[in-house]
Amino acid sequence: MSQGRLHSLRFKAMGSRCELQLYGSEHLARTVGEVALAYVRRLERKYSRYRGDSVTSTINLAAGLHPVTVDHETARLLDYADALYQQSSGLFDVTSGILRRAWDFTSNKLPSEVELTHLTPLIGWHRVGWDGHQIFLPDPGMELDFGGYVKEYCADQVADLCRQHGITHGLVNLGGDIHLIGPHPDGSPWLVGIQNPRSPGKPIAKVTMTEGAIATSGDYERYMVVDGIRYSHLLNPFTGRSLQPTFASASVIAARCLIAGSFSTLALLKSPLEPQWLTDQGLPYLLVDPALRLSGTLQTHGTYATPAIGQPS
Amino acid sequence: MNTQKNTAHSPSALMALTAAAMMLPNAAQADPPDQQYQVQFSQARYQEAPIPQHKLGLGSDQRYLIDVSHLRFKAPTSSDTELNLSLLHESMSGASPWFVMPDAEGELVQVMSEATISEERTELGVDFRSYNQRSEVTLSAGHSTENDYSSYSIGFSGAWRLNQDHTSLNFGANSSRDYIDATDAERFNRPTGERLNRSGLSAGVTQVINPINLASINVGLNLVEGFLSDPYKLALVGQETVADSRPDTHEQINIDLSWRRFIKGANAALHLDYRYFTSDWEIDAHTLELSWYQNLGNGWQLTPTLRYHSQSAATFYRPYYTQTRNDGYYSSDYRLSAFDAYSGQLKLIKRFDTLQLDIGYEHYQAEGDHPGLLSYDLLTLGIGYRFQ
Numbered sequence: 001m002s003q004g005r006l007h008s009l010r011f012k013a014m015g016s017r018c019e020l021q022l023y024g025s026e027h028l029a030r031t032v033g034e035v036a037l038a039y040v041r042r043l044e045r046k047y048s049r050y051r052g053d054s055v056t057s058t059i060n061l062a063a064g065l066h067p068v069t070v071d072h073e074t075a076r077l078l079d080y081a082d083a084l085y086q087q088s089s090g091l092f093d094v095t096s097g098i099l100r101r102a103w104d105f106t107s108n109k110l111p112s113e114v115e116l117t118h119l120t121p122l123i124g125w126h127r128v129g130w131d132g133h134q135i136f137l138p139d140p141g142m143e144l145d146f147g148g149y150v151k152e153y154c155a156d157q158v159a160d161l162c163r164q165h166g167i168t169h170g171l172v173n174l175g176g177d178i179h180l181i182g183p184h185p186d187g188s189p190w191l192v193g194i195q196n197p198r199s200p201g202k203p204i205a206k207v208t209m210t211e212g213a214i215a216t217s218g219d220y221e222r223y224m225v226v227d228g229i230r231y232s233h234l235l236n237p238f239t240g241r242s243l244q245p246t247f248a249s250a251s252v253i254a255a256r257c258l259i260a261g262s263f264s265t266l267a268l269l270k271s272p273l274e275p276q277w278l279t280d281q282g283l284p285y286l287l288v289d290p291a292l293r294l295s296g297t298l299q300t301h302g303t304y305a306t307p308a309i310g311q312p313s
Numbered sequence: 314m315n316t317q318k319n320t321a322h323s324p325s326a327l328m329a330l331t332a333a334a335m336m337l338p339n340a341a342q343a344d345p346p347d348q349q350y351q352v353q354f355s356q357a358r359y360q361e362a363p364i365p366q367h368k369l370g371l372g373s374d375q376r377y378l379i380d381v382s383h384l385r386f387k388a389p390t391s392s393d394t395e396l397n398l399s400l401l402h403e404s405m406s407g408a409s410p411w412f413v414m415p416d417a418e419g420e421l422v423q424v425m426s427e428a429t430i431s432e433e434r435t436e437l438g439v440d441f442r443s444y445n446q447r448s449e450v451t452l453s454a455g456h457s458t459e460n461d462y463s464s465y466s467i468g469f470s471g472a473w474r475l476n477q478d479h480t481s482l483n484f485g486a487n488s489s490r491d492y493i494d495a496t497d498a499e500r501f502n503r504p505t506g507e508r509l510n511r512s513g514l515s516a517g518v519t520q521v522i523n524p525i526n527l528a529s530i531n532v533g534l535n536l537v538e539g540f541l542s543d544p545y546k547l548a549l550v551g552q553e554t555v556a557d558s559r560p561d562t563h564e565q566i567n568i569d570l571s572w573r574r575f576i577k578g579a580n581a582a583l584h585l586d587y588r589y590f591t592s593d594w595e596i597d598a599h600t601l602e603l604s605w606y607q608n609l610g611n612g613w614q615l616t617p618t619l620r621y622h623s624q625s626a627a628t629f630y631r632p633y634y635t636q637t638r639n640d641g642y643y644s645s646d647y648r649l650s651a652f653d654a655y656s657g658q659l660k661l662i663k664r665f666d667t668l669q670l671d672i673g674y675e676h677y678q679a680e681g682d683h684p685g686l687l688s689y690d691l692l693t694l695g696i697g698y699r700f701q
Binding site for chain 1: 326327329330331332333334336337338339349447665666667701
């Protein structure tokens, strides 16, 4: 394949700003862009909470009524949810999305104890019937939400699709979940910006990467400050309350974005009780604490003033 | 339904999550129709080397020269089906081996046909491929015609993808019927109105071992029955020549092993293929092929290939016969003799956005006792274009 120029395709998907950066001819980049976008839209539709015909809705509408037989892809995503649940000792729970009903981060109002007491009994992956083919949510009102990891899964798949179509240099960035297809054509690495958790859109550090994937979870994605206390969207499924993560953000590098994203999320969910957890996992990481101090095994390149996610070096 | 889910804390979260992630389907691994049109044209010249004078008994030393034009067209017919059309034309000239005899010193020499043969062959093939997430099926039909031979074929092949597309089970069945009407039948007492039926079954497994290694095994069974002799060849029995005459069935088994390895540091891929062939005519053959696909950047790819082939002779084959055979089978066809063959090939491809150009050259050389064993050169030029 001729390496060609760098083409950038920006779009909104899965509630985030997304970008493909592909080296190749204009025709190839356009063709691959269309294939990738069609794939993203398909996955978005398939697991949307808002569409009545999505897999998610089909499962949720059958809650308390009957089991639903799912397709192969959904089945393996549910198996992955099961692994996440087990590895997080129940903190990462795909049935916890229902807390959204009580937590409105735009209201600057904390949910009442009564609201939470009504919702927490509807949470619990351990009560879900899942045999590898059929899923059954036992109580009416229970809900499943793939939102916690389907975007990362999607980034991996899109990167694979690009490679399959002959792209060897480029990156996939789905709302900060980044999968590198390959380095710049001359072999030089990408400079990937890590967002400053307290200055939206500005990087706090940059890391150089030639391959693999990086994902960042932070307390800044959705939050509100009430009486001087920061309440983030990271919720404890057992209590329904906002977790107070020890870190403002965690970034993890892995071969696949799904793995990177799972570890960055788990690191924050576990941090109140196990702040050292990520240190022991064997993956390169970068932690930013609430005072914006950096720690971790990732080599960073200082603080930069301009947004740099996915910028060519 | 099992609802037991312990929150047991595994010592390696990375291992557990990676294992679960590995099970996810891979959008890119399978090979769905790419919704593009493709046109490819190639022109090849196949030139057999003249028979060396010391191996020529009688006739022309000039062997076949074949010019092959091949046009292929692929079109998507829906989001998960595609149609492939192939049209091939060959024009052939030269003399062909007739029979073998010992010369005055007892050395084997080849008697060639005298007149220069000039022939045309046209072949049309149609494939319809239908694809879905877990499997795919291809239906094919073909027809080939030349003045003394025509052939009709149908085929079915498919694949099941298992194990998150890491394993693929492949299977196929095909059948063909050929009609043989030899030219100058009356003059040389050659056969007319003969038929030949071929039916084959194949099954195999392809396994993605890891992102850089892929291996496959394939087993094929073929049953050929009907007129299997060569209407233009003779065999020397004592002082007389008799028509080439072979059994009217031929059962064949082949086992193919292949291994593909991507070599990341070199931006290259190694392809190693081995075929074992055995038949009830007692031809046992081994073919080993080694290719190195080297990407050179800027859309260039260079592929050298080496091939070695070794086979034993058919049980009834003799270069010539000193006495008659009880079974009545006679063939001195060099293709049924024991020989070793070597081939070296070099192919260069340049890919542009939508255009691909390729040039290939192959030299083939066979060695054995038969004086008519081949040596040939093949030059191929190709151009391909794809569009939406």
